[in-house]
Amino acid sequence: MQELTVLRTLIGAAADLALGRSPRATRYDVERDIAVRMPDGVTLLGDRYAPRRQSGPMPVVLIRLPYGRAGAFGQVYPAPLARRGFQVFIQATRGTFGSGGQFRPFTTEHEDGMATLAWLREQPWCDGRVAMVGGSYFGHTQWAVAPYADPPLVCASPHITSADIAQRIFYPGGAPSTQTALGWSAGIGRQERGGLDALRPGKQNRLRRALDRLPLQAADVAVAGAPVPFWRDFAGHAAPGDDFWSGADHAAQVARMPPVSMVTGWWDLFLAGNLDDFTALQRAGVPARLVVGPWQHGEPAELKAAVNSDLVWLDHHLRGGPAPGGPPVRIHLQQSGSWLGLDLWPPADRIPTPLYLAPSGQLSGAAPTGDEDADRFTYDPADPTPTVGGPLLSGPGKQADNAPVEARDDVLVFTGPVLDADLDLVGPVGARVYARTSLPHADVFVRLCDVDPAGVSRNITDGIRRLDPRTVPATDVTVGADGVLAVDVELFPTAYRVGAGHRLRVQVSGGAFPRFARNHGTGEPFATATGGVRCTFEVFHDAERPSHLILPIL
Structure with a gap:
């Protein structure tokens, strides 16, 4: 004793x-x-x-x-x-x-x-x-x-x-959130059969391979060695x-x-x-x-x-x-x-400030005044748009170099001018994206990045909105007479200083895999779908449809 x-x-x-x-x-x-x-x-x-x-x-x-x-x-x-x-x-x-x-x-x-x-x-x-x-x-x-x-x-x-x-x-x-859900399922499925899953060699590779394979309904067996009730509930509901x-x-x-x-x-x-x-x-x-x-x-x-x-x-x-x-x-x-x-959250002295998507991949503090203008891309569920970094259950997360993502032709990139002074963003961040999609089932993913003087783009915050005919229109998705959707996307709140000499950048894409389930475009449950259909996006940035972010400037 x-x-x-x-x-x-x-x-x-x-x-x-x-x-x-x-x-x-x-x-x-x-x-x-x-x-x-x-x-x-x-x-x-x-x-x-x-x-x-x-x-x-x-x-x-x-x-x-x-x-x-x-x-x-x-x-x-x-x-x-x-x-x-x-x-x-x-x-x-x-x-x-x-x-x-x-x-x-x-x-x-x-x-x-x-x-x-x-x-x-x-x-x-x-x-x-x-x-x-x-x-x-x-x-x-x-x-x-x-x-x-x-x-x-x-x-x-x-x-x-x-x-x-x-x-x-x-x-x-x-x-x-398939990456989070399956990663946690692996942990709780193994925790009483072999210690801390986080310390297992090759955990992330095993998780990625399981998420790459379709269908996903039994992905828990691939990572945990047996069915995990939570994964089945997550996939089924x-x-x-x-x-x-x-x-x-x-x-x-x-x-x-x-x-x-x-x-x-x-x-x-x-x-x-x-x-x-x-x-x-x-x-x-x-x-x-x-x-x-x-x-x-x-x-x-x-x-x-x-x-x-x-x-x-x-x-x-x-x-x-x-x-x-x-x-x-x-x-x-x-x-x-x-x-x-601070006395409260969000801070009372923040100034919600719009930042507009503009032609030729630009960002502007001024609202667009021109006629119809849009950028286009195609999302392919067979090659889902990837994501790097971000708020994840386990690493690697946080900030990452976004170059591999921004180089893809299924990601729109809009970059602002060089900042002549520090810019402090403190509070909620939101986006409104005016988009027309060739399919009623689609995702809109928006990410705000900090581009340093060397040109390295690192994520600050992001968010996603899944479009589904069962939930459109809604308070955060409205449909215009021309069929263009006004999609409000909630990004994560932040407190972040973008330094003088840096630039802001915004990405718009149709997904963020494997963090979120790929959108198959068919309306099938994500857990049982095995195929998919390509979806074409038009993202507008004109006077009638001014896609923009709202930044909380302190």
């Missing part, structure tokens, strides 16, 4: 140093495999971390996750809290790491989470006060509980996640209007949240939903704080920021410690090496 305590102390000190904090040696005990029975009879297992000198009932920090209660996750989440005297209960979600039932992501977390919360409050070691922390999927498990808890949770920290996680992340703009994922959408309950602390990154795939949630929380009057750094999903600096934020947030709300200092919003202005403190 003494050897175990010494080992735990050493590991804890190393973890604290990795988190940038002074080592703490508060002693705690861990009670493993505590069974919690769900209303349907399934038993979920959890571990309780309790201060060794606990003299009576205490608050509980609840963490519910599908990735295991021990190992790396135990050292990153419950252990740092326990070393600082917090009582933690970490539970494996249904169907994972000893918990009964089947893991069907996003479908049972509300019922299981509420039952676990009720059980916790009945335990003699819990004083009735409960907080929740965690990111990504175990940010979702917070959204599934926090707005519904009665009495309310003391506070929550849903990092790198979204209140509407399934639709917002896996079908943005109606386009299935991608049609517009399918309400299968409605139970995972908690955005309507935002006003019922307790005080919230959020951490995310500009290259995190959950960013857009995370920021929408924060804006809604502020508008509803819910106390909320936000940190956005230059991070991709799950990278160490992002996790470090989340854990350190939790320590301060929990100390304040559970133990009466000092409130976090500074403005409620702290964001990194990329390419400037600086951080900004």
